[in-house]
Amino acid sequence: MDKKHVLVTGGAGYIGSHTVLELLQTGYEVVVLDTLSNSSIESLKNVCKLTQSRVYFYQGDLADAEILDAIFRNHPIWAVIHFAALKSAPESVARPLDYYRVNVDGSVSLLEAMTRHHVHRLVFSSTAAVYGKPDPNTTLIDESHPTRPENPYGRSKRMVETIIEDTTRAVRPLGSVVLRYFNPVGAHESGLIGEDPKGRPGNLMPLLLQVMTQSRKHLEITGTDWPTPDGSGMRDFIHVVDLAKGHVKALEHADRLCMANGGFDTLNMGTGAGTTVLQMIRCMESLTNSTIPYVKGPRRVGDVAAVVADPHRAQKILKWKATRGLEMMCADAWRFRQMNPEGYVSTINMPSADSLTSPRASIPGNYVFVSESLTPTEGSPLVRRAVSLKANRPPNEPVKTTNRIILSGMSGEPPFLLQDRDQFSHPRGVPIALTPVSTSLQ
Numbered sequence: 003m004d005k006k007h008v009l010v011t012g013g014a015g016y017i018g019s020h021t022v023l024e025l026l027q028t029g030y031e032v033v034v035l036d037t038l039s040n041s042s043i044e045s046l047k048n049v050c051k052l053t054q055s056r057v058y059f060y061q062g063d064l065a066d067a068e069i070l071d072a073i074f075r076n077h078p079i080w081a082v083i084h085f086a087a088l089k090s091a092p093e094s095v096a097r098p099l100d101y102y103r104v105n106v107d108g109s110v111s112l113l114e115a116m117t118r119h120h121v122h123r124l125v126f127s128s129t130a131a132v133y134g135k136p137d138p139n140t141t142l143i144d145e146s147h148p149t150r151p152e153n154p155y156g157r158s159k160r161m162v163e164t165i166i167e168d169t170t171r172a173v174r175p176l177g178s179v180v181l182r183y184f185n186p187v188g189a190h191e192s193g194l195i196g197e198d199p200k201g202r203p204g205n206l207m208p209l210l211l212q213v214m215t216q217s218r219k220h221l222e223i224t225g226t227d228w229p230t231p232d233g234s235g236m237r238d239f240i241h242v243v244d245l246a247k248g249h250v251k252a253l254e255h256a257d258r259l260c261m262a263n264g265g266f267d268t269l270n271m272g273t274g275a276g277t278t279v280l281q282m283i284r285c286m287e288s289l290t291n292s293t294i295p296y297v298k299g300p301r302r303v304g305d306v307a308a309v310v311a312d313p314h315r316a317q318k319i320l321k322w323k324a325t326r327g328l329e330m331m332c333a334d335a336w337r338f339r340q341m342n343p344e345g346y347v348s349t350i351n352m353p354s355a356d357s358l359t360s361p362r363a364s365i366p367g368n369y370v371f372v373s374e375s376l377t378p379t380e381g382s383p384l385v386r387r388a389v390s391l392k393a394n395r396p397p398n399e400p401v402k403t404t405n406r407i408i409l410s411g412m413s414g415e416p417p418f419l420l421q422d423r424d425q426f427s428h429p430r431g432v433p434i435a436l437t438p439v440s441t442s443l444q
């Protein structure tokens with residue numbers, strides 16, 4: 003039987019790469035769309051190594067209808083798992099419009115493309131941040147808890163949940179599952195994939211690891227007078243591999259909803275157990291036989307004592323349970339950091355959009371350049387159309403448009419596998435070097 007193809011947006015990122023690995027191990031074909039704005043292609047190369055499988059990779063933006071159309075035309079996409087987003091709550095306060103543009107506009111663009119191409123299964127990455135400050139008497143947060151997100155990040159995710167719910171009602175038989183993650187930590191046991199955020203990390207574990215590797219002087223514990231057993235904040239940490247496995251189950255749930263003429267569901271992804279910041283520090287210390295320096299800081303504005311999931315619905319509906327405990331979360335995160343002290347080190351030189359006018363891009367490896375109907379141009383019979391795509395750019399920079407060439411077979415043909423890079427010509431005679439808009443990683 004032919005394998006089912008799953009499009010994973012943001013699949014090169016932290017949770018995305020672990021999920022791609024689980025999907026491949028379950029027997030799916032995987033296509034990834036990612037800007038690489040907060041990730042590295044190395045994560046997917048390592049996933050391919052670990053699974054001895056192939057991933058189709060498209061470097062591009064969710065908001066780009068043209069690249070989405072190319073993907074849906076070139077692969078028989080059965081379902082979509084949608085991770086791609088900006089995810090820092092404090093950053094979202096300073097740059098709300100970027101968060102609404104990437105998270106909300108990007109998701110609308112994806113839903114439009116799914117509708118155009120009749121793709122009817124969706125799993126969406128949401129967050130416990132949609133709950134905001136839990137009600138004072140709540141110990142475990144279930145899915146019926148009121149949603150009162152406290153920052154633009156949480157609000158953007160809540161908006162997308164609503165947009166998906168409305169679309170599910172309108173577009174039959176769309177089956178959509180929203181997963182609200184609590185605090186994903188840890189890494190794959192191989193130490194080959196893990197969390198490697200670009201820029202200043204916003205989460206506890208990467209900060210802790212920075213202190214342990216001496217790239218940060220100490221950890222600041224924000225609030226030590228909370229009503230928790232040791233006064234530090236309490237969260238529900240979930241091992242990223244458990245979470246990734248949950249996505250494979252959620253995909254099956256989206257399929258069941260689709261088969262029942264469509265439906266929408268929201269599930270909490272957590273363990274149901276709270277761990278304090280100090281407990282996490284102690285666990286790391288005892289694992290590594292070290293002392294982790296920390297200072298006691300004031301509570302952060304808007305912070306809360308404890309946020310712990312009630313994961314019973316997910317456990318029942320998905321027949322899934324997080325099984326990896328705190329020690330494994332710490333040990334796996336630490337192994338990834340030790341094996342990758344500088345984070346992912348790229349062995350592929352992905353040319354930037356700016357390099358497009360250089361005569362020849364040096365890109366080792368085998369690449370599949372994919373697109374739809376192409377118009378013949380000089381230089382090669384392979385090149386049939388040059389399209390204009392928005393260049394990747396940091397969210398705070400103005401939009402820049404550049405020309406890229408996307409190559410493909412005639413419609414209906416499989417994408418070309420280019421073993422050798424060539425120089426092609428823009429229809430107007432401007433020299434253009436190839437950019438790995440799509441890459442087959444093996």
Ligand SMILES: NC(=O)c1ccc[n+]([C@@H]2O[C@H](COP(=O)([O-])OP(=O)(O)OC[C@H]3O[C@@H](n4cnc5c(N)ncnc54)[C@H](O)[C@@H]3O)[C@@H](O)[C@H]2O)c1
Pocket residue numbers: 011012013014015016017018035036037038039040041042062063064065084085086087088089104108127128129130183184185186205
């Ligand atoms: N990590 C957490 O603590 C956490 C908690 C709750 C929810 N989430 C959600 O889970 C998802 C994945 O989080 P993660 O921790 O893996 O983050 P990540 O930053 O590692 O992964 C997100 C990926 O999306 C890509 N991306 C960003 N904007 C894009 C765009 N416009 N088009 C295409 N790709 C784009 C990034 O390059 C990155 O590879 C996000 O939606 C996040 O909001 C994460």
